[in-house]
Amino acid sequence: MSGHTRRTVLRGAAVAAATGALGASGLRAAAAGPAAAPSRPAARTAARHPFLEGAFAPATEELTAFDLPVTGRVPRELNGRYLRTGPNVLGLEDPNAHHWMIGEGMVHGVRLREGRAEWYRNRWVRSAAVAGKLGEPYPGPVPADDFACNTHVVGYKGRILALQEGGAKPYRLDDELATVGPYDFGGTLKGAFTAHTKLDAAADELHALAYHPARPDHIRHVVVGRHGKVTRSTRIPLAGGPMVHDFGLTERHVVIFDVPVTFDPAAAGRGDLVPYVWNEKHPARVGVMKRGGGPVRWFEVPMTSWYSHTLNAYDEGSKVVVDLTTFPAPFLVAGRGSGGPYAPGSPSLDRWTIDLARGRVTRRRLDDRPQEFPRVNETLVSRRHRYGYTAAAATFFEAYRSVDGVPPDEAFSSALIKHDLLRGTSQVHRLPRDAAAGEAVFVASDATDARAAEDDGYALAYVHNPERGASDLVILAAQDFTAKPLARIHLPGRVPLGLHGSWVADA
Numbered sequence: 001m002s003g004h005t006r007r008t009v010l011r012g013a014a015v016a017a018a019t020g021a022l023g024a025s026g027l028r029a030a031a032a033g034p035a036a037a038p039s040r041p042a043a044r045t046a047a048r049h050p051f052l053e054g055a056f057a058p059a060t061e062e063l064t065a066f067d068l069p070v071t072g073r074v075p076r077e078l079n080g081r082y083l084r085t086g087p088n089v090l091g092l093e094d095p096n097a098h099h100w101m102i103g104e105g106m107v108h109g110v111r112l113r114e115g116r117a118e119w120y121r122n123r124w125v126r127s128a129a130v131a132g133k134l135g136e137p138y139p140g141p142v143p144a145d146d147f148a149c150n151t152h153v154v155g156y157k158g159r160i161l162a163l164q165e166g167g168a169k170p171y172r173l174d175d176e177l178a179t180v181g182p183y184d185f186g187g188t189l190k191g192a193f194t195a196h197t198k199l200d201a202a203a204d205e206l207h208a209l210a211y212h213p214a215r216p217d218h219i220r221h222v223v224v225g226r227h228g229k230v231t232r233s234t235r236i237p238l239a240g241g242p243m244v245h246d247f248g249l250t251e252r253h254v255v256i257f258d259v260p261v262t263f264d265p266a267a268a269g270r271g272d273l274v275p276y277v278w279n280e281k282h283p284a285r286v287g288v289m290k291r292g293g294g295p296v297r298w299f300e301v302p303m304t305s306w307y308s309h310t311l312n313a314y315d316e317g318s319k320v321v322v323d324l325t326t327f328p329a330p331f332l333v334a335g336r337g338s339g340g341p342y343a344p345g346s347p348s349l350d351r352w353t354i355d356l357a358r359g360r361v362t363r364r365r366l367d368d369r370p371q372e373f374p375r376v377n378e379t380l381v382s383r384r385h386r387y388g389y390t391a392a393a394a395t396f397f398e399a400y401r402s403v404d405g406v407p408p409d410e411a412f413s414s415a416l417i418k419h420d421l422l423r424g425t426s427q428v429h430r431l432p433r434d435a436a437a438g439e440a441v442f443v444a445s446d447a448t449d450a451r452a453a454e455d456d457g458y459a460l461a462y463v464h465n466p467e468r469g470a471s472d473l474v475i476l477a478a479q480d481f482t483a484k485p486l487a488r489i490h491l492p493g494r495v496p497l498g499l500h501g502s503w504v505a506d507a
């Protein structure tokens, strides 16, 4: 694709028609008119690619829709934006030259105010490459490391930041998701940043572990202080160039995962899209460092699994507790696009307890059902939590496995899960089989109320609605998790199954 992308603006009745709120005939009528055309999946390509098909099919245009139809009631205390991002390829010529981690970042957002769903927007992040493909000018000099910033989108001190790991700096978006430009915390971020930040709300500190494939001998622990500037950047020696996707933060410690997925210069030389390989020669370790820096205490762990995301971490006396999702080893990240298969297994939820006094790590399976995208009440990041939220999107794991012809797991498909990690129980909010639920984010009813119950709030997720061929923003009452949604906000297009996002509350 070159030149300007299609843009569609929908208002009032056109939104209702395009979202199918007027019924199937309304949807057809809307689709027939160019002024109200919903986003359509990309045309099927001759060479099938599991991460370009079905729930993953990229959105092909940018939509703006106002006054969205709602089934149910939007809680009036939800004032802000629910944002989520993911790779959404733009102008891909060869489907074989695709990798699920790679692709231009597209942020989807719904703005809620006073019980109304004011708007929906989806926007590509205007990196220099994307601006070029869209035929738009790029403001300012092109960064040396120009990334799609397709992995996470977070709010930080009134700014919206699109994030990616492996060398990228953030891109800043405005309140309506238009790209402002690269963001370096007022000139204080000198190198790379991360996809997964940890905000300690009580200390008002934003933490990151940054790595860069061109510097495979170390990573950096970056701390952004209360004034929004980088106050500390600590070099941590780490040989072999491991992929450091996520980490843990407690009140006293930083938890680092040194994994056997490492940068492969030969793969990079071949032009592999993701030049990281499962490396049996690279020991799997978990490290604990004091938040203020200093030596890392490493603990070798069996190479039987690969962590993907941390739900949260906390100190418990002389122990550090981390809840996380793990994949069975080996985790073959390269996948199609660089010649290899995807990982054969599905992720599960585990608890790793690092006993600093006894010098050992114990690993316990909390839930062996396939699930990913673990989240916690964000006000508790680095502190002890009781509840966690995960998504079980069979589509995601099927896409992994379909390459090798492994049949999908029929037993447990699209669902959102609330875990009570104190009692060891869970509640499952089941969704239609093709619903392809993405990550669910917990939003507190009142984040300023320190006495509120940990689960007093809502779980928000974009969920595909197969009947409409478009997505809904689903709002669940976290304390009544299996009940029907409080609200289903009907979007005019699909939100492809993507990666991470955030609730960005109004100031």
Ligand SMILES: [Fe+2]
Pocket (backbone or CB within 6 Å): 195, 196, 245, 246, 308, 309, 499, 500
């Ligand atoms: Fe992630």
